[in-house]
Amino acid sequence: MTLRRFGARATLLCTVLVLLVALVVSGVLGHRVSVALDKSSQLVFTAAAFAVYWRAAQRRQGVERRWRLWMTASMGALTTGLFATVWGQVVLGLSLTKPTLLPLSFILPPVLAVGTVLTLGFMLAPVLAVGAVLALTHGAADSVPNHRGKLVVVLDGLIVVGSLFVLTWMSALESMVHAWSTSGPGFAAVIAHPAAYLVLLVTLLVMSWTHQQVRRLPMLLLALGALAQSCSGWSFAWLVSHGVDTIPPIADAGFMACPVLLLLSALAPTKTRSARRTGSSELPHLLVPYLPLLVTGLFIVIGTASGVSFNPLEIYVGLGVVLLVIVRQLITLMDNARLVAQLHESQEQLRHQAFHDPLTGVANRELFRERLTAALRRGEPVVLAFIDVDGFKTVNDNYGHAEGDAVLRIVATRLQDCVRDQDTVARLGGDEFGVLVESGDVDPSEIGNRVLDALKTPHQTQGREHEVRASVGIAHRDDHADAVTADDMLGTADAAMYTAKRLGKGMVVVHGSVPELR
Numbered sequence: 001m002t003l004r005r006f007g008a009r010a011t012l013l014c015t016v017l018v019l020l021v022a023l024v025v026s027g028v029l030g031h032r033v034s035v036a037l038d039k040s041s042q043l044v045f046t047a048a049a050f051a052v053y054w055r056a057a058q059r060r061q062g063v064e065r066r067w068r069l070w071m072t073a074s075m076g077a078l079t080t081g082l083f084a085t086v087w088g089q090v091v092l093g094l095s096l097t098k099p100t101l102l103p104l105s106f107i108l109p110p111v112l113a114v115g116t117v118l119t120l121g122f123m124l125a126p127v128l129a130v131g132a133v134l135a136l137t138h139g140a141a142d143s144v145p146n147h148r149g150k151l152v153v154v155l156d157g158l159i160v161v162g163s164l165f166v167l168t169w170m171s172a173l174e175s176m177v178h179a180w181s182t183s184g185p186g187f188a189a190v191i192a193h194p195a196a197y198l199v200l201l202v203t204l205l206v207m208s209w210t211h212q213q214v215r216r217l218p219m220l221l222l223a224l225g226a227l228a229q230s231c232s233g234w235s236f237a238w239l240v241s242h243g244v245d246t247i248p249p250i251a252d253a254g255f256m257a258c259p260v261l262l263l264l265s266a267l268a269p270t271k272t273r274s275a276r277r278t279g280s281s282e283l284p285h286l287l288v289p290y291l292p293l294l295v296t297g298l299f300i301v302i303g304t305a306s307g308v309s310f311n312p313l314e315i316y317v318g319l320g321v322v323l324l325v326i327v328r329q330l331i332t333l334m335d336n337a338r339l340v341a342q343l344h345e346s347q348e349q350l351r352h353q354a355f356h357d358p359l360t361g362v363a364n365r366e367l368f369r370e371r372l373t374a375a376l377r378r379g380e381p382v383v384l385a386f387i388d389v390d391g392f393k394t395v396n397d398n399y400g401h402a403e404g405d406a407v408l409r410i411v412a413t414r415l416q417d418c419v420r421d422q423d424t425v426a427r428l429g430g431d432e433f434g435v436l437v438e439s440g441d442v443d444p445s446e447i448g449n450r451v452l453d454a455l456k457t458p459h460q461t462q463g464r465e466h467e468v469r470a471s472v473g474i475a476h477r478d479d480h481a482d483a484v485t486a487d488d489m490l491g492t493a494d495a496a497m498y499t500a501k502r503l504g505k506g507m508v509v510v511h512g513s514v515p516e517l518r
Contacts, residue, residue, distance in 0.1 A: 003269055010264050017260045024256070025249045036086075038252050043082040045259035050075035052266035064270070071222075075262065082259075152335075155328040160202055162321035163296040194233025201226040217268040225261035228254035293321065357427040359405055360412035368426035368434050372486045375438050376477070383444050383476045385435040385451060386493035387415070390469040390505045392431035399464065406461045411468060418454040419447075434493075448472040448508030473497030474510040 020041050024034045053075055057068035204223045232254030239247055300318065355367035363371075375382045389411060396404040408431065415425045415433060424436040437447055455468040473496025475489050492511045500509040 006264075006267060006269055009267060013260050013264060017257060021253050021256055024252065027249065031246075034249060038249070038256060039082065039086045042256060042259045043079065043086055045263050046075055046079045046082055049259065049263040049266045050079050052263065056266065071266070075266075078259075078262075152328060152331055155324055155331070157202060157205075159290070159293060159321055159324050159328065160205060162317055162324065163293040165317060194230045194237060197226045197230035197233060201230060216270050218265045218270055221261050221265035221268055225258045225265065228261060229258040230254075232258075290325075293325065296321075357412075360409050360427050362412045362416065362433075363424055363426035365426065365428050365434075368424060368428065368436060369486050369490075371424050372436055372489060375436070376484060376486060376489070380438055381477060382489070383437040383439070383442060383447050383474065384489050384493045385437075385447055386428075386473040386475070386490070386497040387433040387435065387451060388471050388497050388501065389431040389433075390471055390501075395466070399462075403461055403464070407466060407468065410459055410461070410466075411455060411470075414454040414457075415451065418450045434490075444474045444476045444510045445508055448474050448510065452506070452508060469506040471497050471500035471505050472508040473500055474508060476511070 020037065023029060024038045027034060029037065050072060053068050053072040057065050057072055060068065201223055204219055204226070232251055235251045235254070236247060239251065296318075355364055355370075356362065357364045372382070372384065389407070392404065392407070395407055408427070411433065412425065412427060415435060419425060419435055419437060423438065424434075426434045426436075428434045435447065435451065451472055452470065455470050458465050458467045460466075473493045475493035475496060477484055477489065496509045496511045500507050503509065
């Protein structure tokens with residue numbers, strides 16, 4: 001379904017919902033008709049959601065099919081519970097404001113069946129919806145890129161749950177628990193119903209931090225439905241705990257809105273957001289865990305200013321939430337430190353890749369030129385050897401490029417072995433290498449001969465023996481020489497190397513030792 005078509009259907013359904021809520025709340029139809037319209041509309045919309053989810057599941061495969069099957073089961077359970085509600089309230093005329101349905105078993109066996117089906121239906125629906133969320137995220141390949149580990153996600157979930165617990169306990173839950181203790185265990189179902197939808201809401205919230213799939217429109221509508229159901233459920237439980245015999249129609253607004261939102265969730269398109277939009281929406285998801293904490297904190301501040309005294313449970317849970325926030329921030333700081341270290345390491349790797357030859361691992365022409373320029377700027381005496389491997393083209397032509405690459409790696413290794421660690425060995429291009437020695441205590445010709453001696457030792461490559469010969473050109477500058485540039489040094493060393501090739505290859509020529517180089 002296209003987004004435009006869905007928008008039209010959503011507008012129609014929301015309009016119908018507003019009209020139904022207005023009719024029920026206004027009471028113009030009378031109490032009995034309003035109750036019948038209220039419960040029947042919930043049943044119709046939930047049954048429609050069941051049918052849409054079932055049909056959509058048959059048309060899909062894999063994860064998309066699994067989570068819809070879970071939602072189909074959830075809608076089936078909720079439909080069953082609503083059917084029992086309609087049968088009990090509308091047909092049998094039972095009052096569901098009592099804290100327990102168990103005493104009815106002594107009056108009429110079918111009534112017990114109604115109570116059982118109603119309780120199981122309403123309780124299974126959010127549990128199965130949680131299963132749908134987990135099925136959607138299990139094995140998903142589109143986890144949101146972030147650096148929050150599983151421990152941080154668990155801590156965020158505990159922060160949300162703890163904050164909501166303190167908020168609900170201070171506002172309504174404490175009085176409900178007292179009512180439970182005086183009314184018997186049957187009141188547990190009254191509290192467990194909205195609590196189960198609250199668990200679903202928290203599950204959606206936590207999963208949305210790590211899974212892009214949960215940020216889609218169907219899951220958003222499912223979360224809104226859970227919120228609506230939970231709000232009306234807590235209102236219902238609070239009213240029952242205070243002995244109210246007739247539930248105000250406005251308290252059912254969330255119950256009426258939930259099936260419509262669930263139907264819209266079943267109809268909503270499942271197009272995933274683009275990577276750009278995902279990145280732009282990361283900040284709200286980082287802040288969401290702290291919103292319940294902020295609301296709870298404001299509630300506590302207002303209560304303290306009003307002279308409200310807090311019992312030990314509220315204090316201990318509140319301190320526990322604060323401790324969780326501190327631990328979460330410490331983990332975040334450690335995570336940030338790790339990320340900074342990884343970033344520094346990545347930058348170093350990029351710099352190494354930018355200034356080193358990928359085949360041999362030695363410096364490339366850019367780094368060689370940079371170090372040569374720095375040495376000349378400092379006015380230090382330097383010796384530059386320009387090395388060209390003789391007959392390398394023959395190796396490539398006769399044995400292939402793989403063996404030629406192996407020869408180049410061996411040449412680079414042997415050049416590194418014959419100079420000091422502070423000296424620079426670089427591959428300048430093709431079969432040409434350079435050696436930069438920053439010292440005035442060495443004889444330039446000695447550097448060249450050391451290079452030839454290191455290279456001429458035969459080596460085995462893929463079962464064949466190779467003896468590397470090279471032509472070496474040397475350029476040098478002492479402390480008393482005129483200022484020269486890196487290009488000047490490279491040019492003279494290159495010219496000396498070509499002179500060595502013309503004189504017979506496999507030899508060293510130092511700039512200035514042959515008259516024609518002057």
